[in-house]
Amino acid sequence: MNVLKFGGSSVANAATIENVIEIIQKQSNSSPIYVVVSAMGGVTDLLLKAGKQASHNDEEYKNTLAEIEQRHFEAIKTLIPVLSQSAIISKVKSELNALESICEGIYLLSELSPKTIAVISSFGEMLSSYIISEAAKAKGLDITLKDSRDLIVKAENGKVAIHYNETNKRIQEFQKNNTHRVTLFPGFVARTQEGEPTTLGRGGSDFTAAILAAALEANELHIWTDVSGMYTANPKLVKQAKPVSHISYHEAMELSHFGAKVIYPPTIHPVLENNIPILIKNTFNPSDKGTLITRTVDDRKKPVTGISHIENIAIISLEGSGMVGIPGFSKRLFETLFLENINIILITQASSEHSICLAVEAEDAEKAKHVLDIAFEFEISKGKLDPVKIEHHAAIVALVGDNMYHHQGLSGKMFSTLGKNNVNIRAIAQGASEKNISVVIEKKDIKKALNVLHERFFEVKTKQLNLFITGVGNVGSKLLEQLEQQKEYLKNKLQLKIRVVGLSNSRKMIFDESGVNLKKWQEVLTSGETADATAFFNRAKEMNLRNSIFVDNTANPDIANVYKHYLKESMAVVTCNKIACADAYIHYEELQNLSRKFSASFLYETNVGAGLPIIDTLNNLIASGDNIHKIQAVLSGSLNFVFNNYKEDILFHDVVQQAKEEGYTEPDPKIDLSGVDVARKILILARESGKVMELEDIENDAFLPKETLNTKSVEEFFVSLQKNEEHFKAILQEASQKDCRLKYVAQYEDGKAKVGLQHIPADHPFYNLEGSDNIVLFYTDRYPQQPLIVKGAGAGAAVTASGIFADIIRIGKK
Incomplete structure (x- = not known):
């Protein structure tokens, strides 16, 4: 029967x-x-x-x-x-x-x-x-x-x-x-x-x-x-959760105690004693296999069977020297709560006996504090104990599994996974049986915690990244195109699932936790809400998604100022915006420290060479013990394009206009031609080399006339270029007379940096640099005479977008 x-x-x-x-x-x-x-x-x-x-x-x-x-x-x-x-x-x-x-x-x-x-x-x-x-x-x-x-x-x-x-x-x-x-x-x-x-x-x-x-x-x-059985996690919160076909009584009790509402702990006891199997079935899908619960399970390989949680928890904390070495203290504590019919869900006590922490249902918290303050009134009045403290809005997340016993490293994996996603652990409890590891976290972090843990222990093949992208101009639109194009490749070859969950331009912003449709993003963004950098961050924080990455495709200083807030929330930052890393050194250092403190990647490879691995190469040299003596580079693809295409029969104005139209320059080309952009790049490389340096410390030998440098708008800038054509022709003719080519060069040597237009002879590595290519020469202990050279396309929306894409993938593969 x-x-x-x-x-x-x-x-x-x-x-x-x-x-x-x-x-x-x-x-x-x-x-x-x-x-x-x-x-x-x-x-x-x-x-x-x-x-x-x-x-x-x-x-x-x-x-x-x-x-x-x-x-x-x-x-x-x-x-x-x-x-x-x-x-x-x-x-x-x-x-x-x-x-x-x-x-x-x-x-x-x-x-x-x-x-x-x-x-x-x-x-x-x-x-x-x-x-x-x-x-x-x-x-x-x-x-x-x-x-x-x-x-x-x-x-x-x-x-x-x-x-x-x-x-x-x-x-x-x-x-x-x-x-x-x-x-x-x-x-x-x-x-x-x-x-x-x-x-x-x-x-x-x-x-x-x-x-x-x-x-x-x-x-x-x-x-x-x-539902079709007991799941690896709550399927309403974890879409990737799957039914578990066979679990033990003990696992079922642990999971049901911690919120898996398919069955309740009292259900199991009568049948457990009689060794009667329990089968969980779905009324609406009777053909589904369901979950079988028996005394033992012999055919499972994974250590963790399921992840469960309890919401609406409060933490009750008692601290004080009056607890240390006092027999019967715990008895008084538990008995007081027992007499008031208050259930204790989790207990943890430090070996110093200086504090004890309890988790109770939120509705019992005030009552628990009241009765405990009365029970220990004498100790509190004498200063031996602090008044009972309550922390509301907490939850418990638990890993459950019979195979967790003596399985090394599970706790470390659990804690590191939560820590990387800015989920703070308030208390930890693990029994000697090692079949349950429970942590108390903030209630707001439940969904993120369940998803990252499920991803870590049950979805080893696929990691989901959630992108919040601001800036959808030339670079941003190319990045979205590349993300859509490579979607299947990333999933099948790199086991990465990348979703754009937030998107903003200078006017509108949209959010979609299930992922913005990248085939229709322009249409959707048009109907979005008013854009605001702070509001964009607040929504990203509120969504509280795992593996969140903020991507900045702008040159906006206001957006650069928000990076620190993302890093403090353990959200990674990927940017082609040079302003943050070229800002005052104290701000650059703050971002680096925040990145380390909150285990949030801060990547900006495209700040220097678009898609070229310049910063990565430099960091690898330093990390391996090499010393940087000199860096010599052509770091502006736009300036290289301009001077490669400027001829006697062509106006300088026209070449710059072409560079702007093809996306090689900043929206304001004066940033490139004034040398400010190149100065920022060599400043970043100097800082990455370990040098404390400010932008004003860099010698800038500008080739633009003062009148052009002092223009107030892009239109005025181009008018000035036309007026000063003779000035530019003179520069070109001087180089031609010396059989040299013009290159705008950045150099860092002996702790000093400078940028400026130079005459490059035919035997120099820079002489044959074509188009908008960049080149960097690293002179080090290991490369004293023949430098390590990084060379390639250094400008263009597609190239820069690919560099940002590479940084995103680098985070995903961590």
Whole structure:
């Protein structure tokens, strides 16, 4: 014989009840079965609501009762043939009249006692079981309805303790004379030893089924619910969560204790003692395999079986020297809470005995503080203990698995994974069995914590990155194009799933946790909200997603000023904006320190050479122990393009205009031609080499006339270029007369840096540098005469975007 239990979601309405009856019919074909049903989904809450409204003299309770009546009558009219409805409706109406009389009494007395609550809440199961039994009979099933209150006896009033001797005796005697294929029971309800109606509390219907299964020594207990078993994590919060096909009793208890609401811990105890397997099945997808729960599991390789959590937790902390070495202190603490019926969910105490931390349900926190402050009033008054502290808005996340025992490094992986995503751990608890590692975190971090841990322990093949991108001009639009183009390659070859969850230009910004459609981003962005750098950060922080990366494709100083806020939230920053790293050294140093402190990558390879690995090469030289003596470089692809294309028969103005149109220059070309852009780049390289240097320390030998340098707008700048064509022709002719080419060179040597236009002879490595290419020569201990050379395209939207893309991938592969 098997015992089947159907939860509230499985019997929520006529359609789901018909599905349940079909399952019952199939299951009963092979052998007789016992079936336990819950109240129709949501009805128990409505019953309690009506009682509470009545106790507050709120006549709205009548409307609540009317809603309950309507739901049950609708089910009857759909499930029962018309000719048979009258008697059933009459029976249900009689029960509802009794419920109404009870609520009227509550209304008159303005009192709702625990006993009355038990009576009111029992109506849901009594009504649903009656309607389901009659509907099953109408379909020809050999079924009988038995009141669970006749069989299940609670040993103590108000507590979920069963008088098993008496209960088992009654169940077994009933079974001796039971000849029906299907026996239906209302779950949740019972009687006290004095014969008074009561309930089995939270998860009571599961408990009813487990008690019956144990008493009958059933083959299996089947729990039918609205999910396909116990999952590796809550599928509502972790989309990648998957059902676990086979787990142990111990794992099921740990997971159910920590919030996996498929079953409840009391359910497991009766069947555990009798070694009866539990099968979790999906009412709405009966063909799904579900989860089998047995004493042992032999075929699993992964150490972690599941990740669970409890929300709405508060931390209670006691600290003080008066605790150290005092026998009986913990006894007083626990006994005080026990006497107030306050459940302790988690306990941790330092070996110094100077502090002890408890986790309790949030609703019990103030009460716990009050009674503990009274219990330890003397110690607190003498300064031996601090007053009890409460920290609200907490949650517990737990790794669970029988195979965790003696598996090295699990705790380290858990803590490092959370730390990298800025999830602060407030308390830690791990039993000697090593089958559960629990941490207390802030409630706001639950979703992120569950996802990063699930990714770490169950999704080793794919890592998800969440991008917040600002700037969708030439570079930004190319980056989005590349992300879309490489989506499948990243997933299949690098096991990276990259989503753009935030996107902004100078006018609008949009957010989509499921990922912006990169094929329609222009259209979607048009209808976004007003853009603001601080608001963009606040939304990114509020979304609190794992593996978050902020990408800046602008040259905006206001956006550069926000980098530190992202880093403090352990969000990585990738930028082609040189302003932050070329700002005052104290700000540059602050960003580096924040990156290290909060384990948040800060990557800016494109600050110097677009897609060229210049900074990476320099850092690798230094990290391997090499010393930098000299850096000589052509670092402006735009200036190299300009002077490679400036000829006797071409106007300087026209060449610069072409460079701007092809995307080689900054939006304001004066930044490039004034040498400021190159100065920033050599400054960054000097700082990466270990030199404390400011932008004003760099000697800038400008080739532009003062009039051009002092222009106030881009239009005025181009007009000035036309006016000063003779000045530029003179520079060109001087170089030609010396058989040299013009290159704008940056140099760092002996702790000093300078930038300026130079005449490059034919035997120099810079002479044949074509187009918009960049080149960097590193002279070091290892490369004293023949420098290490990095050379390639150093300008252009596509090249810069690819450099940003490379930095994003570098973070993803960490």
